[in-house]
Amino acid sequence: MTSSGFDQLNPVLQHHVVNSLGWNGLRPLQDEAVAPITAGSDAILLAPTAGGKTEAAIFPLLTRMESERWTGISVLYICPLKALLNNLQPRIAGYSDWVGRQTETWHGDISSSVRTQIKRERPDILLTTPESLESMLVSESVAAADLLDGLQAVVVDEVHAFAGDDRGWHLLAVLARIETLLGRPLQRIGMSATVGNPAELLGWLQGGHKRQGQVLAPSVDVATKRPDITVDAVGSSENAAKVIAALHAGEKRLVFVDSRRLAEELGKQVRDRGITTFVSHSSLSVAERRESEQAFAEARDCVIVATSTLELGIDVGDLDRVIQINSPRTVSSFLQRLGRTGRRAGSTRNCLFLCLTDQSTLEALGMLQCWSQGWVEPVVATPEPRHIAAQQILAAALQTRRLPLADWRTAWGSLPLFDSTSQQILDHMLSNGFLEQDAGSAFIGIEAEKVFGRRHFMELLAVFTAAPEFTVLAGRQEIGFVETAVLTDEVEGPRVLLLGGRSWKVTHIDWKRRHVYVEATDIQGRAKWSSVPDGASIEIARGIRDVLLGADPAGVTLTGRARATLESLRDVRRSHVSDGALVIERDERDDWRWWTWAGARANRTLAAWASNLVVPRQRIGAESVRLHRDLSVADIRDGLAEVRSGSTGRPLPAVDTAAVRGLKFSAALPESLARRTLATRIVNVAGAEIVLGEQSVVHG
Structure with missing residues (x-):
């Protein structure tokens, strides 16, 4: 082992890297990350999926933890998904255990007894979400200043998923309030696959701080095999199911779709052809998803049909194939999905596109044209987040009980969350009862309690919006969730839902409690969710235009059907x-x-x-x-x-x-x-x- 980064790791970690993991060297990103992270620098770590980013962050932080004798909760590890936290916890806990440190997880599904233990024993690394962090700040049962008193560093996994969404502003605002509470800045480390503007992403993560920071993105070995990318035009989900069932027998196949409805329909169509099939999407219950993902991880000849829930690094074992139905909306998403394959020695990254319409064939080729030219979307923060500014003002008032009206923005430090309209927002809330004022301070008003106060202000602490959903129950087993529309549309005969790739006949709807009671049936069910994603970017639209003008994406194989479809489209x-x-x-x-x-x-x-x-x-x-x-x-x-x-x-x-x-x-x-x-x-x-x-x- 001659790696300079390896030589700077804690000796106990060195021993376990060699003897417990059996590694003969650190990967390039892991090697380059040791010096800046142990020196306290902020960083963005970029590498493909399964590129060793977690170790690149955790090994140097554990080294720093030992050398500087950190105590209490000293590292926060933040993820966008609870499922990803659950997936990572055993691995990170294993690493921290090597040096006698402890790792725990805190999110909405963690029991109160575990939370009580965390408050009492204070693990060294805490895996959590931004929403859970803010709940700590406002909770009367959590002394946040004491609980987080030892905090030194924050790791943000899948940082691109935050940065391009309102949850990113929320995350930065919560971190800024924690820094104000503690009276010191925190080291910030973000991890992501390839993005188009890493330097800007680092600046965003630093939240307005003028601190030392580095982008670490070692170049990929030029000898790496080019991925196997094939595009086929199959015409329908039924035909896609036939192709999936017929090809690659004996292999483990992850099929990505971009809607829950299509995940349900295709999952059933593949299962009906005798293939062991699982389904994963956000409207399935946690238990259903865990059961599917675990069974898929342990099986061989099987298929799992998933939405983007399996895009962000959740471990489902070694994959043989990734199959994409139609096209993902972004090159970044494609790279995430492609990176799920080719992890075993001697294997190649691969993706088979099965396009259901002529237009989706064109869209896939337009996206691949951008990819073949090396273009990846820049991650851009959502503009003018005034509603998040309003949420933060209310949350800060809830946290401090009395928000000073003079210099009230100081709680967020240098974070550029508030623009010239922010005082107008505060005045609006004061004049409309969301905030009350007394003796130069503001506190939560009656209107805020009425609008956001349900379930102990949980409505205020969740910054993303979803359509109202009903819980689907088969006896006492929670299957998942459906939206109101699928329960109110007119149907002939019994109302049958398609959920988890299975059909369920509705036996009773409890409208007040939002519960739907079902029983298994052989009648064909129906899946429906309202989802209207934004259209293609100008870059991908121009990629489509280039393809119509005659460009063929380099490194992409078209089947005979796809080639015939493309030539027909070029003519028409x-x-x-x-x-x-x-x-x-x-x-x-x-x-x-x-x-x-x-x-x-x-x-x-x-x-x-x-x-x-x-x-x-x-x-x-x-x-x-x-x-x-x-x-x-x-x-x-x-x-x-x-x-x-x-x-x-x-x-x-x-x-x-x-x-x-x-x-x-x-x-x-x-x-x-x-x-x-x-x-x-x-x-x-x-x-x-x-x-x-x-x-x-x-x-x-």
Whole structure:
């Protein structure tokens, strides 16, 4: 063992790395991470799935823990999913045990007796979620300042999953309040697979601190085998099930889908063909998911059909194949899924795309075109998080019982959470009863208790929103959760649900308690969840355009069916693309169609800016925008020139009132600010400017 990083590890860790793990060396990332992390530097650790990121963070922190004689809870290990925490706990606990340290887990499913033990005995490493951390801060039964008094470092796993979501702002805000409580900064270490802007991600993680930090992303060995990527066009989920059942017999196959409904339907279709099949998604009960994932991990000739719940590093054993139904929305997601394979010596990373429609075939090839050119999405924090600012003001008032109205932002240090509208938000909450004031301090008001006070303010402490769900019970066994719509739609005959890849006949619905009682049945069930993901980005939309113009993604194999589908699409859609210019033409309904290939957000922006040209209230997609049919060619050219000049202004899109109600904590915001927050999040100004800077050819 000659690794310089290895030489700096605690001697006991060195012994166990060699003798317990049987390693003959540290991986490049692990080697490079030792010096900066043991020196106290912030860091972003980048490596593919199963690239050893956990060890790259934990081994140096355990070394520092021993050399500096840390006591109490000194490391927080934060994950976006409770299932990932549960999966990691035995491994991290094993590492900490080597040096006589203790690791425990604290989240919503942990019993009160275990929490009491943690408060009493204070493990050295605590695995938790941001929501559980904030619960500690506001809980009357937890003395947070004492419990976290020894805290020195925070590790954020799958940091990209936080950074591009409101949960990221919530995480940073909670960490800032902990630092204020303790009176010192904490070392921050984020871990992720490949991202497009790692330096910016590090700056985001530091939350406004001007501290030493490093991005650690060792280059991949050029001798590494190129992954085996194949695209097939199968036409339907039934045909996909036939392919999955017929190919790779005896192997363990992880099938990714991007909706819970499709996971249920495909899981049953594969199982009906005699293949041992499991299903995993967020609306299954914890027990059902654990049972499926454990059984899959221990089996060989089997399939598990999953949504993104199995994308973020949860260990399901050695995989032989990853199969992707249709296309993931991002290159980053594809890389996460691809990284689940090729972990065994001599194996190759692989992914088989089974596309159910012509359009999904095109979308998969457009995404792969971006991947083949080395492009990965930058991780961008959600803009203007005013609703999170409102939530944090209320949470801080709940934590401190009395929030000083003078210099009230100091609790969040240098975190750029609050903008010029933040005082307006505070004043709104004071004037509308969310906060009361007395003697220069604010405290929780009656309106906040009424709106967010249910279940001991748990509504306030969860920053993500989900549709109301009913718990599905077979006797006393909890199967999972379904939304109201699948229980209220008109049906002929018995109401039958599809959940966990099995059919369940509804025997009784307890509307007050939100319980659905079921029994197993052979009648075909139905799965339904409301989910409307945003459309493709401008980069992937342009990747699709390149494919239609003749580009073939390098390193990707197309089956005969996929090749025939692509050639047919190139023929049918040849009028939608032009090399060097964008096309505006009449469509089959004699409407004008502007083929921008700009992505849904940029197209939404263009629709707002060019409202005199664009048909209102249309469904905005990634590829085109529909214009008024009675426009002349001259009208279109003059209208575009006017938009380019900026004389029409740059208005934000209108936001539906129902969407405002769906923005969590919007009740604590002035309605105008809630609408502005939502409008800002559905546009892409830079993408719209790109389109306006390009030539558009009008085919009259």
